[in-house]
Amino acid sequence: MKETPFDKISSIIKRYERFLITTHVRADGDAIGSEIALYHALKNMGKSVFIINDSPIPQSYKFVIPASGLYIHPQIPKEQPEVVFTLDCPTLERLGKVKEIIPKDAIIINIDHHISNINFGNINFVTEDMCSTGAILLSLFKDMNIKITPDIATALYVTIITDTGRFTHSNTTPDVFKAAAFLIEQGAKHLEISKYVYNTNPLNLVHLHAKVLNTLKLYHGNRIATIRITKEMLEKTNVSAIDTQELADIPISIDGVYVGVLFREMTEPNWVKISMRSRNGIDVNNVATKYGGGGHKYAAGCEIKGKIEDVQKLILNEIEKSLLKEK
Secondary structure, eight states: OOOOHHHHHHHHHHHOOEEEEEEOSSOOHHHHHHHHHHHHHHHHTTOEEEEOOSSOOOGGGGGGSOTTSOBOSSOOOSSOOSEEEEESOSSGGGGGGGGGGSOTTOEEEEEEOOTTOOOOSSEEEEOTTSSOHHHHHHHHHHHTTOOOOHHHHHHHHHHHHHHTTTTTSTTOOHHHHHHHHHHHHTTOOHHHHHHHHHSOOOHHHHHHHHHHHTTOEEETTTTEEEEEEOHHHHHHHTOOGGGGGGGGGTGGGSTTOSEEEEEEEOSSTTEEEEEEEEOTTOOHHHHHHHTTOEEOSSEEEEEEESOHHHHHHHHHHHHHHHHHHHO
16 A cells, blocks of 8 residues: 555654754744644654744744743754754745755655645645645644644644634635534634734734725726835834734725735835735736745735835736736
8 A cells, every 4th residue: 555645754753853843934823833733742752843933923823832942043953853844835945044954864844735835845745625734734643643732732723713714715614614623622722812813913013004004005996905014114113024914814805806915015125025815716826926936826925026116016917917817
């Protein structure tokens, strides 16, 4: 019988002792929840585990990070890892600076659900059929008979609730609700997750929301909506860019809009981060991949060098082409 990716991963986990876990730059709920769940699972097996990311943790997810100081950024563990888990990350480049510290002889296990993943690992478990990378890990843990502790359940629940948009996105299936119910049965702190992820906004972040909403514009017969975040806005409101991820969902929430786009000026001069959301069959992953990014059909992003006004014109042109194809 052919060995499955789960069989290969299980074999490596049992065979090796030193593990490094990482994810893409500007980690979101799925990425962070997946890292923390895997960390606890490996720690409970007596393994040596480190998490190292390129970017800091968004404020809304800090509640799920253990107080033991495990989250090392950007230090390198004294003992070189034998195995590196890359979670929710479509390419090695998206790891940012972490890519540079991966030992050349380390086994890379790539677990992801992005359609744009290029299967860069020594072992790849990549399937877009899962709602989140955390959902893939849940299947792995069950396959390995790993006990789902309340800490693991809470972290995995974060991955599911964030990547399904609180069970509103098209990736919400009956299996998603079954997984969510199972995790709550295992002790996932549902009320705590709801509080910190969605209902604990600092006042300065609310002030930023107000400024961003004033930039809202509609195009292409009101089928495209855009908003902007400038460096000046972030400085005036004293908000970290890492805490602006949820703003990308605002423009697509408008009735009648097919594609919503957030343009954010990055720290590096003349670079813009583009976050796109879509519906009604419009594939924004195609737009993102054209400019070196990626993601999913209905949620994708990329980074482009240029002034924000020029980048917006460029992306709007590409999205309009996609809309015309759908007619």
